[in-house]
Amino acid sequence: MIQLLSKFYKNHTILILVGYALCLSTNCKYISPTKAPINPEKYDYNFIRNNSILTEPIELHKGWKFFPKSMLFEKFDETVDLRELNEGCEYFLNLNWQSDEKLCNNHFISEKGNQILLGDEKYFEATSFHNWETVDPSIQGNIGTAVYRIDLILPKGEYGIFQENWALSSSGRIWVLENQKKLKLLSSIGYPSNSKDTTRPMWKGVSSNFETQGGNVSLIVEVANFHHRSGYLGYAISLGTKSIIQKKTLLYHQEQMLLCGFISMVGLYSFILFFFRTKQKELLWFSLLCLAISFRVALVSRIYQLYFPNSESFEILLKLEYLSFTLTPILFLLFIRYLLHGHSSKPAFIFVIFYPIAISFFILFTDTSVFSRYLLAAIFSIFFSIAYAIYEMILKWRIQDSEIQTVIKTLALVFFLFSAAVVNDVLISFGIYQWYELSGIGLVIFIFGQAVMIAKINSNSWNKTDKLNLDILQMNKDLDRMIADRTQILQKTIDARNNDLLLAKQIQTNLMPQLKSFSERIQFHTYYEPMDEVGGDLYDVNQIGVNTFRIFLADATGHGVQAGLITMLVKSEYENLKFYADPPNSILGELNKRYISKYKYLNRFFTCILVDIDLDNQIIKMASAGHPSQYFYDSHVVKELDYTGPLMGFNQNVNYTLREISFNKQSSLFLFTDGLFEQFNSNDEILGEDRIAEFFLNICLGKRSYEELPNYISEWIHPMKIKDDICFIGINFKD
Numbered sequence: 001m002i003q004l005l006s007k008f009y010k011n012h013t014i015l016i017l018v019g020y021a022l023c024l025s026t027n028c029k030y031i032s033p034t035k036a037p038i039n040p041e042k043y044d045y046n047f048i049r050n051n052s053i054l055t056e057p058i059e060l061h062k063g064w065k066f067f068p069k070s071m072l073f074e075k076f077d078e079t080v081d082l083r084e085l086n087e088g089c090e091y092f093l094n095l096n097w098q099s100d101e102k103l104c105n106n107h108f109i110s111e112k113g114n115q116i117l118l119g120d121e122k123y124f125e126a127t128s129f130h131n132w133e134t135v136d137p138s139i140q141g142n143i144g145t146a147v148y149r150i151d152l153i154l155p156k157g158e159y160g161i162f163q164e165n166w167a168l169s170s171s172g173r174i175w176v177l178e179n180q181k182k183l184k185l186l187s188s189i190g191y192p193s194n195s196k197d198t199t200r201p202m203w204k205g206v207s208s209n210f211e212t213q214g215g216n217v218s219l220i221v222e223v224a225n226f227h228h229r230s231g232y233l234g235y236a237i238s239l240g241t242k243s244i245i246q247k248k249t250l251l252y253h254q255e256q257m258l259l260c261g262f263i264s265m266v267g268l269y270s271f272i273l274f275f276f277r278t279k280q281k282e283l284l285w286f287s288l289l290c291l292a293i294s295f296r297v298a299l300v301s302r303i304y305q306l307y308f309p310n311s312e313s314f315e316i317l318l319k320l321e322y323l324s325f326t327l328t329p330i331l332f333l334l335f336i337r338y339l340l341h342g343h344s345s346k347p348a349f350i351f352v353i354f355y356p357i358a359i360s361f362f363i364l365f366t367d368t369s370v371f372s373r374y375l376l377a378a379i380f381s382i383f384f385s386i387a388y389a390i391y392e393m394i395l396k397w398r399i400q401d402s403e404i405q406t407v408i409k410t411l412a413l414v415f416f417l418f419s420a421a422v423v424n425d426v427l428i429s430f431g432i433y434q435w436y437e438l439s440g441i442g443l444v445i446f447i448f449g450q451a452v453m454i455a456k457i458n459s460n461s462w463n464k465t466d467k468l469n470l471d472i473l474q475m476n477k478d479l480d481r482m483i484a485d486r487t488q489i490l491q492k493t494i495d496a497r498n499n500d501l502l503l504a505k506q507i508q509t510n511l512m513p514q515l516k517s518f519s520e521r522i523q524f525h526t527y528y529e530p531m532d533e534v535g536g537d538l539y540d541v542n543q544i545g546v547n548t549f550r551i552f553l554a555d556a557t558g559h560g561v562q563a564g565l566i567t568m569l570v571k572s573e574y575e576n577l578k579f580y581a582d583p584p585n586s587i588l589g590e591l592n593k594r595y596i597s598k599y600k601y602l603n604r605f606f607t608c609i610l611v612d613i614d615l616d617n618q619i620i621k622m623a624s625a626g627h628p629s630q631y632f633y634d635s636h637v638v639k640e641l642d643y644t645g646p647l648m649g650f651n652q653n654v655n656y657t658l659r660e661i662s663f664n665k666q667s668s669l670f671l672f673t674d675g676l677f678e679q680f681n682s683n684d685e686i687l688g689e690d691r692i693a694e695f696f697l698n699i700c701l702g703k704r705s706y707e708e709l710p711n712y713i714s715e716w717i718h719p720m721k722i723k724d725d726i727c728f729i730g731i732n733f734k735d
Contacts, residue, residue, distance in 0.1 A: 057162065057240035057248050060150055060219070066126040067147040068140035071194060072113035072175070072222055085173065087208070091183040093117075116147055116220070117177060123149070142228075145194060148221040152239075156214035160245025161186060162238040163206035164252055164301070170225040171201045174237070176210045177218040186210055192224030199224045207249040209242050227318075256301035259444070263294040266451050273458075282457075285335035286450060292331055293443065296324035319363055322371065326360045326378050329385040336389045339453075340396045340408075352388045356381035386419050407453060414449025418442045501533035501561070508534055508564060511571055518543050521615050525706035525730035529722065536563025536606075537673050537727035538571055542578055547615035550578060551729060554608035554648075555627070555673040559725065566604050570595065570648075584610035585623035585644065585658040592625065596652045605649040609671060613731070620661040620669065628677075631670040631693055632661060633700040638693050669731040670696045675724030679717050687716050699730070706730045 073085075089104040115121035124139065126148065140146060161174065171190030177183050186209075190202030201224075219237065238248060267290025274283035299321045333353050359378050363371045393408050393415075421442025512528060524541060536556035544550045552574060556566035573594050577587050588610055607626040614621070624630070626647030629640040645656035663669075672692070679687045695712060698704040706728075713726065 057238040057244055059236045060239055063150055064126040065123040065149045065151075066140075067112075067116055067121055067123050067149070069144055070112050070116065070121075070147040071145050071192065071224070072109055072116065072147060072173075072220065073107045074110045085185050085188055087185055087188060089185040093181045113147075116149065117183065118180070143226055145192065145222070145224045148223070149218055151216065151218045154212055154214060154217045156212065158209060158211045158242040160209045160240060160242045161206065161219070162240075162245045162248050162252075163236070170223050170228070171199055172221060172223040174206060174208065175220040175222075176212075177220055178212055179215050179217075183220075184210060192222050194224070196226035199226050201225075201227050205252075206237070207245065209245070253301075256297060260294045260297045260301070263290050263297065263443075263447050266447055267291040267294065270451075270454065280338075282335055282338040283454065285331055285338060286454060289328065289331040289335050290447060292324060292328050293447070296321070296328065297443075299324060322363045322378065323360055326356045326363065326381060329356045329381045330360075332385050333388060335450075336392055339411075339457075340392045348388070348391070352384045355384055382422060386415075386422075389415060407456060410449065410453050410456065414446060414453070418446035418449075421445075498533075504561070504564060505530070505533045508567070511568075512539060513541050518549060519547065519615065521547070521734050522549065522613065523732045523734065525732075527706070527710060527726070527728050529710065529726045530564075531675070531722055531725050532560045534561050534564035535559070535725035535727075536567055537675065537725040538567040539671075539727055539729055540571075540574065540578065541729070544579055544581075544612070545614075549613045549615075550584075551611040551613070551671065551731070552578065552608065553627070553671050553673065553727070553729060554606050555675070555725070555727075556606040557604060562604075563725075566602075566606060569599055570606055570608070573598075583623075583658050584612055584621055585656040588623045588625050588645070588648075588656045589654065592648050592654055592656075593652055595649055599649070605647050607643075607647045607673075609643075611669070611671065613669075615733075618663050618733075620663055622659050622661070623656045625656060628672070628674045629689070630672070631696050632663075633668040633670070633696065634663065634666070636701075638697050638700070640693075663733055665733050667733055668696075668700050670728065671731070672728035673725065675722070675726045676713075676728055678724050679713055679722060679726075680720065681716055681718075682720060687713065 085104050085107055091104075091109060109117070112121060116123075171192040173185060173189070173192060174187045175183055176186055187206045189204045189206070191198075191200040193199040219239075221237075238245065240248065267287045269287075270283050270290065271287035274280060274287060277283065299317065330353055333349070337349065356378070359374075359381060362374070363378075393412055396404060397408055421438035424438050508530075512526075518524075518541075526539065526541075528535070528537060528539070530537070536558055538552075538554040538556075540552040542550045554567065554570050554574075556563040556570065558566075570591075573591055576594075577591055580587055580590075582590075588608070591608075607624075607628075609622065609624040609627040609630060612621040613619075620632075622641065623645065624641070624643035625645050627643050629642050632639045632641055641659070641661075644659055645654055677687050677689045677692045681687075695704060695709060699706060699709075709728070710726070713722070717723075
């Protein structure tokens with residue numbers, strides 16, 4: 001466990017050990033109530049009488065005289081605002097217990113107080129300095145005023161008194177009476193009075209010094225309690241030399257600040273860890289639990305008085321003290337719930353967590369004198385939390401997982417020690433028995449154990465993470481090797497595909513006729529550019545008579561290899577029909593029937609146009625199957641030649657219409673596929689048929705040439721690539 005802690009809390013190890021050692025001595029001199037009567041004569045003062053120097057402080061918790069329902073002083077003018085007596089205020093017997101009114105703010109000793117000082121007032125032997133509940137209720141109720149007095153014999157010197165905490169909800173004054181002649185105020189806590197309205201309680205530790213010439217010295221304590229269910233003074237008063245008391249005071253605050261700081265650092269560390277690992281909710285609740293406990297330590301030990309010594313916000317501080325007590329079980333329950341991934345029923349969890357929440361609201365909205373009477377209800381929240389945690393551990397233990405069982409064993413051990421310390425202090429507070437308080441030690445063990453347990457969980461997680469990282473590194477190496485192998489195979493496949501595409505391109509290019517000079521009376525200008533290596537456009541030019549030429553242009557739907565394969569099929573069927581003497585419309589009809597009968601299952605279509613040019617009769621015969629409108633130039637006008645039937649491959653029973661056009665030597669015919677004008681620039685603008693028609697007109701007028709058309713298209717789409725196959729045939733007639 002130390003090894004685990006050093007791995008995750010190595011910066012805190014020394015601090016933890018020091019804090020643990022210091023807590024062995026802190027709070028161990030807390031005086032608990034007892035119902036057994038104590039004889040003041042049995043209190044051993046010999047070491048005070050026989051030693052001129054006290055080497056250790058003495059805890060004055062026995063031998064006190066108890067004066068019920070008493071106060072030393074009354075206020076001369078009750079209309080004046082409540083003001084504490086100035087520390088150092090003195091009264092003298094030879095002045096009939098009178099004093100300078102300015103220093104003591106118009107306070108004077110009452111008749112009963114005078115009897116207490118002279119030793120004439122009836123008193124009871126105090127069974128405990130701690131709690132009024134040990135006194136017969138007929139003598140002293142829980143609410144009211146009282147005076148304690150202890151008579152000592154001290155040698156000449158400077159002394160000091162120290163009390164870790166004054167009564168939880170009380171106010172009072174501590175006086176020193178020397179040789180029954182001089183009364184001096186050592187410390188004033190709030191403002192004690194005879195009623196709740198005029199009493200102002202305060203939280204405050206006591207540390208004061210006084211000087212004596214030696215002899216009979218008495219310490220007198222006035223107490224007024226109207227704000228708590230029990231009238232008590234809390235921790236016993238320590239007496240020692242001035243230097244010893246100063247060291248004790250300093251050591252006490254150092255111990256409490258060290259404990260508070262240690263718990264706070266563990267909480268902050270866990271919160272920072274949660275910030276980077278937000279899925280581990282147990283880190284969040286553990287950090288909040290640590291911060292809440294450290295806040296309670298600061299409240300109970302009055303550390304804040306080092307920085308705010310005159311704080312009088314009693315109601316707020318008291319409620320905060322109780323709230324820190326009731327809210328801690330809530331955070332503990334949430335921590336256990338997430339740590340063990342709770343399996344208990346929701347009703348059980350809701351009950352144990354809403355019980356302290358209800359108590360917290362009760363504390364917030366009630367007076368301190370009311371909620372202090374129900375401290376037992378708040379204490380039960382601790383027992384409920386313990387029971388719930390044990391229940392969760394039992395449920396989790398059933399899971400046959402060695403790692404989880406190791407965590408539960410650690411949790412059970414720490415939880416048992418902490419619970420035993422808490423139960424011990426609760427039983428002491430109820431007067432069941434008298435022993436050392438162990439809450440400080442238990443608290444350190446609890447925080448230490450939880451830190452070790454979380455470190456164990458994180459250690460296991462990080463070990464798994466390290467193993468996973470190694471596995472991932474190995475997998476990455478294997479994956480890199482596999483990728484390299486697959487890349488090599490893929491590259492070979494791509495090279496083979498590219499070679500196949502290159503071969504297909506060569507085959508398709510060879511299928512396109514290399515136009516030669518058929519006749520001096522007609523001139524052909526052809527251009528073909530596929531979008532990929534293989535395209536879906538096809539053209540063919542043949543001389544079928546002495547002065548008769550047949551031109552075929554087709555465009556398969558789609559692009560790439562699939563479209564290219566369709567053009568191969570169309571080409572093979574057209575080769576069987578292209579020399580027929582039938583008119584173009586009949587040939588297209590026959591081509592459509594043959595294509596559908598053989599390749600209908602492919603569900604692929606194409607458009608085409610077939611043109612016969614008779615130079616002797618100057619007649620153009622054409623038929624178009626769903627092809628875009630083509631352009632014919634005649635008499636300085638560009639005319640559109642629309643399609644004369646639907647596209648190929650859709651319906652077998654289709655008749656195509658024949659169209660005849662006369663031409664002369666100034667006429668021109670322009671055939672193309674839709675890829676010529678369906679090109680887009682960087683602004684997503686289409687080239688369009690109008691621009692193509694205008695360019696064709698300029699060619700016919702001699703302003704442009706067919707060779708410039710590809711460059712014109714490239715400039716339009718720059719820097720984009722072509723979006724479709726481009727194919728066109730320009731035909732000019734001569735004499």
